[in-house]
Structures are given as C-alpha cells and as structure tokens.
Amino acid sequence: MTVSVKERVEQVYREESRRILATLIRLLGDFDLAEEALHEAFFIAVERWQRDGVPDNPRAWLVSTGRFKAIDVLRRRARFAASRPLLIAQLEELEQADWSDEDVEDDRLRLIFTCCHPALAADAQVPLTLREVCDLTTEEIARAFLSAPATIAQRIVRAKAKIRDAKIPYQVPTLAELPERLDSVLRVIYLVFNEGYSASIGAQVTREDLTREAIRLGRLLMELLPEPEVMGLLALMLLHESRRPARTSSSGELILLDDQDRTLWDSQMIAEGSALVERALGTRRFGPYCLQAAIAAVHAEAPSVEQTDWTQIVGLYDVLLRAVPSPVIELNRAAALSKRDGPLAGLALVEAILERGELLDYHLAHSARAEFCRQLGRVEQARQAYERALELTRQEPERRFIRGRLRGLR
Template identity: 45%
Template sequence: MEPGHDAVAETVRVEGTRILATLIRTVGDVQLAEDAVQEATLAALGAWPVTGVPPEPRAWMTVTARRKAIDIIRRERARADKERDSTRLIELGRTDIVPAAVVQDDLLRLIFTCCHPALSPPTRVALALRTLCGLSPTQIAGVMLTTEAATAKRLTRARQKIAAARIPYRVPPEAELPERLPAVCGVVHSLYTSGHAPVEGQTAYDVDVCAEAIRLAELLHELLPEQQMPTAVLALLLLTEARRPARLDADGDVVTLDQQDRSRWDNAAIARGIDLLNDSLLRSNQQADAYQLQAAIAAEHARAATYDTTDWTEILRLYELLVSVAPSPAADLGLAVAAAEAKDTTAGLALLSELTPSPRWHAVRAELLARDHRYDEAVGELTKALEGPSTDAERRHRERRLELFRAAAD
C-alpha cells in the first residue's frame, strides 16, 4: 500500500468517528453524513498519494466531507424541504475547524442518538457499532451472532427510522437519562469489547478502539458524575485495560493470566478503577448492576500479587451474582472457570455441561480436561475450538496447546 493510502486508512481509523459525528450534527442525516465521509475518503485516496499527506489530515477530511455533503444535497435538491437544505448548505460551506470540545459533544450526541428508545436494543448496538466503531456489516454480524444480510437490513431501517421520526441529535434532558443510560453504557462497553476481544482478525486487540471506548466512558462519567452506571463502566474498562500490556509477549503471542508479568500492569489505572468502583457502589444502595459486578471481578484479579493468591472464592461469588443479574455466554464461562479454580475441575466441567457449546466453550473445556489428565478428550475439544473463528494470536495459542495435549496423550 502506498504511503498516502496508509495515511488515509490511519486517519479514517482514528478520526473517522469524530468527523462523522460532527457532520451528522450539521446535516441531521446519518446516511447522508456516512455517504459524504465515504466520498471524502475516496477523494483522499486519489489525492494524497499525488499531493502528499496534508499537515492536518483530520481537518482536510472534515472540510472535504462537508463539500461532498454539499454536492450530495445539491444532487437531491428535487426533494422537499429546500429551506432546511439551504440552512445546511450555509453551515456546510464553512471552512473553519470545529473545536475539540464541540467534537466531544458531537460524539455524545451521536451515542445518545444511536441509543434512542424508539430503536430496539439490537438495533441500537448494531447502529452504534457501525457509526461509532466503523465496523462493517460482516463484523457486526459476527459480534451479534447474526447474518450480514440481516445486519445490513437492520442498519438501513435504523437510519430510515431516525430520519422519519426526526429523532433529535442531542444529549437528552436529565429526566430521560435513566431510560437511556443502560443502552448508552451497553454501547460503550460493546465498543471496548470489540477492540479488546475481537472475534477474529490478525490482531489480538485494537488499541485505538479500546482507547476510543475509554475516552467515551470518560466523557459519560464527566457528563453524569452522580450516575452509578457510567462510573462503573469506566471502572471496568480501566481495570481491564490495565492488564493489556501483559496479554501478549514480544512476538505477539497470547500470555495467559497465570503466566503474565504483573509488573507490566498499569497500577495507576488499577488504583483509579478501584476508586471509581467504590464510588459507584456507594451510590447503588447495595444493589450492584452487571458493570459493577464485572468491575469487582476485574478488581479481584488486579489486587492479587500472584495468580496463586487470587481470591477465587470471592470471584466465584461475584460470578454467581453476575449470572443471576445479567446472564450471558461470557458470564457463564467465567462462572465455570471460577468454580474450577475455587473448588475443583469437576465443578467447572459440571457447569460447562449445562451450557451451549461455542469455540471458546470447547477451548475452556479442553483446558479443564487436561488438568484431569484426560488428554485424548482435551485434544478433541481443542480441535473443535480451532474450527471456529478466532484471532491469529488466539489460533496460534490453541495450536500450541493442541500439540502439548497430543504429546501428553501419546
């Protein structure tokens, strides 16, 4: 790929959501804004390899996207509401760069628009993953366990509903926040998860996506400091991200939790995450939500000086609460692992037997079987795990484990 093309890809990856959010505020139309940003990207791919990368790539892309939006509006002038179009054209004709503070507000507006109660919960997540994360319909389908065609239809209907219902592009008033916050927090958490634990791909995690999710969580916490849920989400993300530097070795291969160099963990992030968790719990009237429970689990791991000193009994208790409050495949797997650690492998395997198999289910079961020296069965389970989607790093890790189990079985 040419250097100019690399710069375009980097700009879209890092700044694309900000450019889109600002443009949506101006034009009031998600689809039009997405089309304009896409056309600006194509223009950059044609221009930058020839003219060189501009000094301020985001500014170039923003101004170009505005111009492309003007072109699109003029092409469609035959439709109604010309007065609104004239107002939008005046706004789009500006060449000044939007201040950073305004861009931050635009992102919050975009989050709340994606999470409007008029949209169904799956649609909110799909739309946010598309607009906030820039994920393709194929990637979203993988995250949401549906088909690409169904995802594309869902996104189209969502954009049409936003336009037809004139869903406002704004942060809602305080009275509406309790209804909207769970969806917004869910989207921010999904965004982080898509970067921290991708279903497949070359990289084990996307640093920029994780950083963007944490930044959005910081904005939500700053906007709503008295609300327990955004505080808990930020705590969870910080406590999880604090361990990221030790997740891979120098060759990019997976390092499991029991083998990680804990001196590489970010102690400042851990300390702040625990403080935020405690602050959130004080506001919850002793009724923890799913984010507080997940953050509490992450805090238990972070507090342990070594893997052997981890308080697995407390982690098991927290997972039992989590499964009762917000059951999910990930929580169910975590409960099985915690039971195996706090009790024995028989307890973990018993819980696994009650769950629906998946690639990660097979991988977890293989590890527990290997602990009981049932290597032939472990080989079979890990072989099944390798048949499903995974990141390159995860696949390499499973292949190495498979070789060890085969050798032990022989």
C-alpha cells in the first residue's frame, strides 16, 4: 500500500520531532522559538514534499528548514525591536553556526542535562525534560507526579525563562560535574520509561516509542558514565521491557503478571539486564535503581509465579524502603508479601497506607485493595474499591479490566 506524503510527514513527526526540536533548541538557544520553528518546518514539509518528493534525510531537511524559518522570525523582530543590536548579533551567530546531522543523536542527551541544570528549581527539572525531550503532555506529567496540570505548567514556564535569562549552556557536563547532575537525569529517564511501560492515559497499555527512547538514553548515559546506578536503571528498564510482549493480548487487553505467557518474554533482554544487575551489585555502591533491578531480575528468572522467590523479593523491598521510604514502594511490597503470606497480610499494608491519607488518588492502591478483598471473599469491599479505582483510571485497557473484575463479583 502506497503511503501518502501526509502520512509520511506524520510518521516522521512521531519518530523524529523530539530529536529535531532538541537540535533546534541547541542551534537557536530558545525553547519557544525552536518549537515555533519545528511546527513551521513540518507545515512546509507537507507542501514541499508533495511537490518535490520526500528528501533522503528528512530529519536534516527539517532542521535546516526550521533554522531558516527562525532566522526569518529574528529578522522581522530586529526591524522593530528596541533591542535591535542584540537581535542582529543573535542573527549573525545563527547564520554562521555550523551543524552536522551526526551531532543530532546526542542532542537529546544535551537537552536533558540542560533541563536538569542545578540552577533550575528541583521540582521543575523533571517536568521540563519530560515535556521538551519526550513530548509528554502536561496532563501526563501531572499524573506521573500526582500533581495538578496547572502547577506543572507553571513550573515548566518558569524553568524555560530561567534557562533563557541565565543563559544556561546547552551541553553535557564535564566528568567532574556529572555526579551532582546524575540523580535528576536518572529520574527523568525512569519516568519516561514508566510512562511508556504503563501509559497513564489512552487506548494502549504501553507506548513503545517512550520505552525505546528511555532505553536508548540509558545506553548513552552508560557510555558517558558507567556508574552502578546507571547500570541499575538500564538493567531495570531492560528487564521490564522484556515482559512487554506478554502484557497485552492480541486484541490489546491487559494481562497481569500471574497470567502472562513467559515464553513471550525476551530472553536476550533478560540476560543483558541480569548481567548488568550482577555487575552493579558487585561494586557494593548500589542504590535504589540497582535494588529495583534486582527485584525485576528475580521475577524475570522465575519459570512461573509459583516458583518465584517471594521471600527474596520481600527482603529486597525491605532494603529498598530503608533507602527510599515511599508509599508506592510500600504498595509494591504489599503485593509481594501477599504472595508469600496471603492476601490478608497484603490487605493490612494497603489499608494502612490509605488510612495515613497517602495514595488516596492513586488507582493502583485501590485496585490492590480490591484484589485482596476479592481473594478474601469480601465482595462488597472489593466492589467499592474497584469502583474507586475505575473513577481514577484513565487508561482504557485498565478500565476494561476493572469492569471485568466488577462483573465477576456479581
């Protein structure tokens, strides 16, 4: 079937737009101007490619077109602005700047480090990166942070202004600067992967474009700084990604871990991830990502749910909770504990979390409570918990799964 030019432009936008934007931000030094130039370039592409054909290197064509459109914008501004000398200087610098398509691969990593610069407010670094590098919507980011979209939007606007006004450099830090910048970058990549592995909203359980991009960034970071926590994060992503083909049915329905066909798991990813876990733990300088990867490795290497070493998993969660106290980690530990000690033990932990007022708006907490109640035969409590989970869930396959559980209670 012949692909139309419009469909080809849309495909390039899906696959390349964030790389193109990252390069335009590097060239232009201005987030808003780069975004405007990006959209202008794609608009022009629909007409030009229809007439002249799709170029051999669409990404390079779009970067060049976007750059020239930005130069036109700056020329118009320079005619009327009071700051004309500054704009003229910016124009001259932009017109003389050299760039190569070979640089583009590293531009997203440069952009991540710019967005995670220590001069920016800590609570703005990750939202800005998720928005600009990964094209997550403000609503998706707010959901990842259990925060209001308006709050996230304000943080992003302030962070962009800070980068512009403080002239924060668009570059990967020196080796001496890397360690202090690493935590925010790891957290960004982790949140990108999570949004891809379990999409917060939409018609699909997973978003392969985000998981693939997070793993690519993780590999880039490994080349730059092969620290234990970088190894741990890359291992964690590989081990989770190995299970993605088994997480949905052929019709896109959600399949829980207990019911997954483990023959569909990617053995090469499991082997690579497990080797990275061993390497990281061997340094004895491991942290939360290594511990989470170790938990994922125990799951990945088990032939079945029944043969999983739940005692080891609970023990690893205990260590993880001491390192990073978190109600979400407590919730995950409750699920593991229920496998070892029964649903009543899991339910007690989940109810304790909810009684503290934590995770009240987190659908997975109510889903876990509902599941434990269902297993214990507490039908009315299970129904109430599933209904609350359904109110909070925005991903369609999860909503269908919960509705199926509710029908089963009847």
